[in-house]
Amino acid sequence: MTLQPTAGQLASSKDEPVKSAGEWRLDWWSIAAVVPAIVVLLGFLFLFFYGIFQSLTDFRFGRPLVHLVGFNNYAALIKTEDFWSSVRATLSYAGLAVLVEAIFGLALAKLFATEVFLARLMRPVILLPLVLPPMSVALMWTTMMDPQNGILNYLLSLVGISRFAWISDPTTAMFSLVLIDVWTYTSFFALIIFAGLQGINDEVREAARVNGAKGWATFRYIELPLVAPYILIAAVFRLIESLNQFDIIFGTTQGGPGDSTAVLSVRAYIVAFQNLAFGRGAALMVINWLIVLVGAFAMVKLWRFVRQRVS
Template sequence: MPTNWFDRNLKWIYTLPAVIFVLLMMVFPILYTGRISFYEWSMSAMTPPKWVGLANYTALLTEERFWNSVKSTFTFTIGSLAIETVLGVAIALLLFRDFFGKNIVKTLFLLPMVATPVAMGLVWLLIYEPTIGAANTILKMLGLSPQLWIASPTQAIPSLILIDVWQWTPMISLIVMAGLATLPSEPYEAADVDGASGWQKLTHITLPLLRQTIIVAMMLRLIDVLKTFDIIYSTTQGGPNNVSETLNIYGYTLGFQYFKLGTASSLLVMFFALVMGATLLMIWIRKRLEASA
């Protein structure tokens, strides 16, 4: 048995450096950003920060460009998450079956997820190039008319959603495949005895048992897709005409192009609240599903 104070508190002593590091690297920037949001501060001026209270927040809430960025954020997030969830679950079910070359197919399928997002954005920028891009080349081969893709105000966000779906659907599939590996065999054996079809086993056994796993995958992906910055900035930078400008992109523009640090901080505080709210909503949904199971 430990006899001195040091031995009795080893678990706290060894974890204290990590706790201090987390506080300094995460909590302090959040608190500092919250403080700056109440000031009018421009990096392009020599004047010190000026206290303005909630003026930055009210100015943003009455600004059309802010609400357009909110709309773009939700459109991109909901579209990406919905498609990735459906495709991810379907592909996981396919890849979980035994077939020749299964491991090679799984490895190739996971490659987009491990690639650098900015590099992938630049690759897709070339693919979407209106004149010599691969996307329009394929359309011409199929006898279809070429498109403007990310250069079109109506096609920019769907084109960005396609990039996100291509890169991050494997993440949903990977989590779902892990869930499939843990499913018990007894319900399927009972279903075989009762003569259930493959579709009945999928809808009445597999998907209900995977419900918690799918919710966790959606929650992780929701947090990530809300914060998407690199893909959008490396391809459209919020254009054309700010139609693909999400809250992340708009906050960057305010802070590092217009040098309005106070306004940018207030936007990021609201964005942080949005991400936290979406996360808490997914946690609440998961708990409700656990309670009803």
């Protein structure tokens, strides 16, 4: 006996589209667009894991044989005062730079949100420091901070202030580097915070004014909590970059005077490419990466917490 399809089955079969042979073929154009990104990602992962492997070896330039030494490089590093000095310098530089940039960036963003003449004058030029190569910034500021012939000391002399040592004194070198970083990257904070201020509904401000809130109260209780997530997300990116900062520091002080500005990235360069101890230099960079990871994770957790509070 032959079973005949019912009317409902015939209708459903007619509604189902019939795929042609071309639709079953691979989308080679999409694959070709994704392959370069996958290759770059795999390349970064290979270099990252190779760096970790190298940190577990006694690899030195000119040594024909390389042996696995496990965590000996790390154990030797944490026993030296130079390593802890570099950790303190790294955390001090990143913490001070990000904090000062957040404060000045918030002030600039608030200024840009107004219609005063100074705001209109500064908007087109505020991003200029960001587009300059870091090494060019370092060389420019090194010239300006020259204790004898630098323009900064000349300007200070006009107001009766004696010569400042800037980057040539261990007690002022870190302050000088933070100043350079603030000049370069404050505009990054200002741009992101300004975007957050522009996203605040004017009705919220108007409601605060109706309830008697004046300018400072409106900023403190309305605008600041609403832009706090923007401040923190900018701080995440700047913290990552500041903990990895190399160009500005090496281009100005090369880790000196003494070891006062020898952050972990600069220390790793000196150990690997000047002392030719590549295994120990790789160990320093892995430790630097762990510090960046912990710092970024903590900032992201704080950002999520603040975002939930203001949402």
